[in-house]
Amino acid sequence: MKGVHFLISTLAILASATFLVSASDPSPLQDFCVALNDNKSAGGYFGANAVFVNGKFCKDPKLVNANDFFFSGLQNPRNTQNPLGSNVTTVNVDQIAGLNTLGISLTRIDFAPNGLNPPHTHPRASEFLVVLEGTLYVGFVTSNGDGNRLFTKVLNKGDVFVFPIGLIHFQLNVGHVNAVAFAGLSSQNPGVITIANAVFGSKPPINPDVLAKAFQVDGNVVDYLQKQFWYDNN
Structure with a gap:
């Protein structure tokens, strides 16, 4: 009987875990949820009770306009005069x-x-x-x-x-x-995680002993790399 109870409990846990995984990224349940960074500007009937979805508050749909779905500027080349080019x-x-x-x-x-x-x-x-x-x-x-x-x-x-x-x-x-x-x-x-920036440019720095052993190089090499300026092109 204990074995049966254990099996039932295990299946229940697995079922719950599956539900949680499926529920972590749900499909939208409305036409749109225009993002706001705080509920004070949600406006309309939301106000202090604004809905918080995917890390953002939803703007009152009555206040949404075309500019909320618009961006201009991708036709313009960006400056590539930097260390990465x-x-x-x-x-x-x-x-x-x-x-x-x-x-x-x-x-x-x-x-x-x-x-x-x-x-x-x-x-x-x-x-x-x-x-x-x-x-x-x-x-x-x-x-x-x-x-x-x-x-x-x-x-x-x-x-x-x-x-x-x-x-x-x-x-x-x-x-x-x-x-x-x-x-x-x-x-x-x-x-985005740029590998070199994350490994050698973290703040505070990763212990050099960790990196020297991980990359199988002399500690002086790690010290040199951690002292470099790691440019972010984003």
Whole structure:
């Protein structure tokens, strides 16, 4: 009998866990939930009781207008005169409040010749990249369990490449002229973790002994890397 009770309890826990996982990213239950950063500006019938969805308060639908779904400026090239030779223009829920709960966002990436969008991950989104101008060498690395395999491709104008969620990926301009790409992401706020910046530029710094052992290098190498300025192109 104890075994039966244990089995029932275990199944109940698993069922609850499955429900919680499914409920963590629900589909919208309304046409839109235009984001607000605080409930004081929610207005209308919401006021202090404004609904909080995906980290944002919902604007009173009666006060929503077309500008809540609008962004202008992606036609303009960004300055790529920096150590990486690239610049990322992000359009997520912070730029378009109407993206809240919709699960999508967009970026424009400008590259100087030999410009690099360095190895990074998006913890909450898959990405598809479309090349508008130029030639890019792109790739991603699979997880440890899949042997850290590298998938790469040279892309030209009009080509598309997909980066699976959470995997380290990069883009390098291998042409002799400027390059431009647009990327769509499957999250309103995909996040970005640039590997070098996170590992060697964290605040406060990671203990050098940890990094020296992890990378199997002399501590002086880690000390040198931690003293560098790690540029953020976002």
